[in-house]
Every structure is written in structure tokens, then in C-alpha cells.
Amino acid sequence: MPSGKQRFAEVFAVEVDNVTKRYDHRAVVDDISFSVNHGEIFGLIGPNGAGKTTTIRMMMDIIKPDSGSIRVFGETLGESTKNRIGYLPEERGLYRKLSVIDSITYLASLKGINRELARDRASELLKQVDMLAHQEKKIEALSRGMGQIIQFIVTIVHDPELVILDEPFAGLDPVNTELLKEMILDLRSRDKAVILSTHRMNEVEELCDRVLMIDKGKQVLYGGIAEIKSKYQSNSIRLDYQGHLADMPGVVAVHHHRNYAELILDAGTTPHEVLKQLAATGITVRRFEIMTPSLNEIFLKIVGREE
């Protein structure tokens, strides 16, 4: 429906339609479609080499897709859309000999904002991460983690409406990881669209609203995290207890782990019925939890099934 597409074009921050990219006749990205809304954190997930970076580079107009279309803010990609995107590449680097403030100002000016404004914003952001004192230092004098934070500032200094982060937490210590998470959540609260590309599923579960999972260039999973999880729920219970666990009707199997037991229920049994039975047996229940599979488990399950 062309009319419907026209209407959605203005709603989505990013709209990717049936995009394919081949290198040497091998499809690195194979017929992928997704859209990203304003004010959401969108996870682009998959193992290393799945085609995440290639997809991102196509969104940035750094490389051209062989087929399919990409729209950013409802427009076909061009030099002007580049100014509205902030991009933190996976492979990171800055001019080693340039000072922090000059690096940020120069790269910001290439995003089309004037130097004075760039300088003001840079100072503001440096103050926010408590690094204003380092602004005249050369990049090579900074620690790795500090350099990474500077790189994140470079990504958002021009106040982009779409922020693309490729493995932003790689190599960060816990303190800087928290700092970065706060800044990413702050972007969402200001109605920015954030694309988070990573192979670490726990980060995705913590931050993302919706995800696209790709494997070997193919789209394998797409939707909201809660929706995906309920779809892949395994109907099992995590039980932490003291005493003797007897056989119960409706429980098909019990897997004993180090600190807990996993109870697998048959399709007709609800967790509530199991809880009632447990109470009747008289064992001490320390923890009773309906197990939801992690994205990681879902991913392994999907990839395993497809093979």
C-alpha cells in the first residue's frame, strides 16, 4: 500500500525495507526490514559477523545497499541526513595529537554546527561527565575509558535525532558503563531514536524496547522484548528450597542445578497449581519464580532450530 507507506515515513526515525548487500556474491545482509521509532532504544543484535555493522554503514550512507531502500526521518539518505545522525562506530579512534576540545569541535563542525556552538556544547557535556579539567589534554594522554566517553560526546554533541551506537560498552569499566547507560537513557527521555548494536544480550534486555536479531545476514527475530519473551516462554519454574522434593503431578522433569532446581511443567499445568502442591508437601520454599528465557537462550534456540 503506497499511501500507507507515505504516512509511516513521517512517523519512523528509520525505515529499512528489504535491504540486501553482497560481497563477492555472498549476502552479508540478506533481505532485512525493520523500523525504529522516535523515543525508543532499538536493539540490533546478533553474534559477531552477523551483518550488524554493514547494516549500520548502509544506514549512514557510507556504503550503498545492492537492493532495498533505507529512509531516515522519511527522507532518502543524503548529506543533510548525515547531520541529524550521531554515530559511534565499533572501531574507535580519535586524532591522538589533537586536544580533547579541538577533537570534539572539529568533528562537530563536520556535522554542520558552527564552532562556537560546538565549543559550548562540548564544554557542557564534558562538565556533565566531570571531565572539563581534561579539555586541553591531548587524546593520547587519556585513559582508554576516558577516550571512549569522549567518543560518545563526539557522537551526541550536535544533538542528533538518531543515535547509532555500535558496541558502546565494549572495554568499559563498571563506573563508565553506568555513566554511559544513564546518558543513553537520557537520550530516550528526550525523544531521540537510539539504535544499540551489540552481541551482549544482557545489555539489550536492560536497555532496549524492541529488537531485531540477525544471524548470518538474515533476520531471525523482530519485535518488543516482552512480546518475544512471552512467545518463547518455556513453562518452567525456578525453585530454591530446603527439604525433600517429591514427585508432583504435572511436573514432567526436575533439573538440579547448584543452587536451585528447575521444574519443567506439562502444557496443562499452571505454576499456581505447583505452588499449591509445594505448600502441601511442607518443604521450605526460599524462592519461587516463573522462568523466562533470556534473549541469549532464545537466540541459541532459534539458531539451533534453524540449523
Next chain:
Amino acid sequence: MNKTILIIRHEFKRMVTRKLFIILTLAFPLLGLLAIGLSQVFSNISRPATEEKAFGYIDEAGGFGSFTEQEGVSLIPFDTQDSATQALIRGEITEYFVIPEDYLTTGVVFRYTLARELEIPDRTQRVINDFLVSNLLKEKITPQIINRVKAPMQLVTTRLTPTGEIATEQGGPEAFVVPYFFSLLLMLSIFFSAGYLLEGLSEEKENRIMEILLSSVSPTQLLAGKVLGLGASGLIQILVWLVSAPLLLRIASATIGGLISSLQIPTSLVILGVVYFVLGYLLFAILLAGAGAISPTVREGQQLSTIFTLVAASPFWFLPFIIENPGHTIVKAFTVFPLTAPVTVMARLGLADIALWELSLSIALLAVSVAGGLLVIAKVFRIYLLMYGKRPGLGEVIRSLKNA
């Protein structure tokens, strides 16, 4: 502001604040001044030493008693070889010679000295020669003719234009020194600017800023910004040299004189110097940018660029050949071939006029290869800037260009 201009400004600023750039730019004028100063000092030291010389001689043939002052050397007669040897050992004379009885028939003169010499010094030869000639011819002909016998001619050459007027550019080593020097400087400046372009690119590639840059600007903007920014800094360097050269020459000719005072910097050299710098630089910058784009590290990029550098410098190896045969077909080929044109044209300017067609063809070919190179390298840029793996082979690059 236009992003290309931003990149030009950034690259220009980074380049002109580099220590190496400042040193290289100032080195030429400063070394020139230093050389003038040193030559001054040396000439002051060496002059008195040459004036206090004395030669001894033993006249066995007879008739060699006059003209005992030659070019500031006193010729002191001795009766025996023993007494002359004693004087030599005591340091009263620096050497002595014996004119044997049969000198007139054989022409042989024996010379004795304490110094170990590679060859007989010119001055010694002249002093003894003039002394002998003067004594042989005295009273037979006029002193004026004697002088002409000793130095029969001093050639003064004037080059005429085909229309018969006196040419503004005269030949000789004087005319060659300046162009030769300039071809060297041109070369240095082109290599320095283009080399820095290569270094900058492969550095950006190696430490991955490239990806951020390309998310803001197009590969063509990046290429144009870098080439023009670094080119502008190279042009400044060349201009500093071109402006300081006439000033230095004026100072030098006033204090040293001789050969230097006859050196001229022809206007054609300055104009062609700028033209060939601009075109030559553009060609090398584009080629080296291509090398930088396909090389994953700074080091590999530099290795690859050596090929171009060697070709460009090759006219220097053939310089003696070019000097002796400025009109040869091979030299013409060097003049026209884009990679060797800048250096060859600069060197040839001092030797003979380069035909207008050669010069036009050379400039045209250079301009065409700059334009063609730009198109090809912009494609290479797009394909290879973000590939970090192994450097692709030539065949692979050509294949991917066809596919692109």
C-alpha cells in the same frame, strides 16, 4: 559552512603547525644565509695564507733570471740543489724546481716538494709556466704579446635569440644551477605534502577515525578537503622559497661575487615552478591517497608509495644525460610523461628552450591525468577506505572498480 572547506582548513592548520613543516620551510632560506656567512669567513681565513709563498729554482740552462714575481709567488734562485733542499727543509720556500741544461730541447723541468699531492696544483703550474714563457720570450717580442701568449683568449659568449637579439636567458653553469636547485626543491615539497597526505590518511584508517569522518562527509569531500588543504600548505612553502631565493641571491652576489653574481632567476622559472608544483602535487597527492586508501597501515602505505616516488625522482639519475642531450627523444619523453614531467621540465629550463608544443603537451597530459586520477581514486576511496584486512592486489582493485 561547506564541509570541504572545513576539512581544508583543518588539514592546513594541522600541517603548518607541524615542527617538521616549519623547519623545512625555513631551512632553505636559513641554510642559504648560513652558506653566505660561512663563505665570507672562509675567504677571510684562506686569503693571507696564499700570499706568502716562495718557490726556489736552479737555473742550469741559463737565461731565467727575470720575472721572479708571478701571481704573488716569489721565485728565489739557488746555485745548487743542496742549498735549495736545505731552504725547503727550513721552510723558507714551499718547493723548488730545476731547469736542466737540455731544457730547450726536452722541455723537462724537475720539481721537488715536501707535500704529498694528488696532482700538481693549478697555481704551481701557472706560476712556473708563466715564469718560463716570460723569460724565454723577453726582449724578443713586446710584453703585450707575451701576455697574450700566456693567456691567448678569454671567451665571452652571448646567446642570441632566433631573431638576432640578445637573449634574456644566457647559458652556462650559472643558468643551470638555479633550475637544478629548483627541481630539487619542487620534488622535496611535492613529496613532503603528498607524503603527509598519505600518512594522514593511513593514520585515520589505522586508528579508525575514518568511519566517523565518513559518517559526516562523503569520500569525495574528504579527498578534496585533504588534497587541497595540504596542497595549500605546500604552495606556501614553495612561495616562501621562491620569494627568499632572489633576496638571498642579491645578498650573496653583493658579498661573494663571482659565479653567484651572474645567477639569475628567470620569471619563466617562477611561473612554471608554480604551475608544475600545483599539477605535480595534485597528481602525486591523488596517487598517494589511493595508496593510503587501500593500505591498512601507515607502513604499508609508505611502501606502496615508494614506487611512485622512485619514478618521479628518476630524472635525477639521468641528469648528466639530460644535461648533455637536452633535445634527445628520451628527454622529451621524460618531459611529457606526467610522473617525470615536473622535475624534468625544471631541470631542462636552464639548458635549452623547451619547445612550446612539448611544454603544452606536458602540462595538458599532467592535467588530464590529474582529472582521470581523481575519478578513479574517488571510487577506490569509496570501496577501500573501510576495509581493514589485507591490502588488495592490483588485479583485485581493477576488478572491484569494474564492478563498482
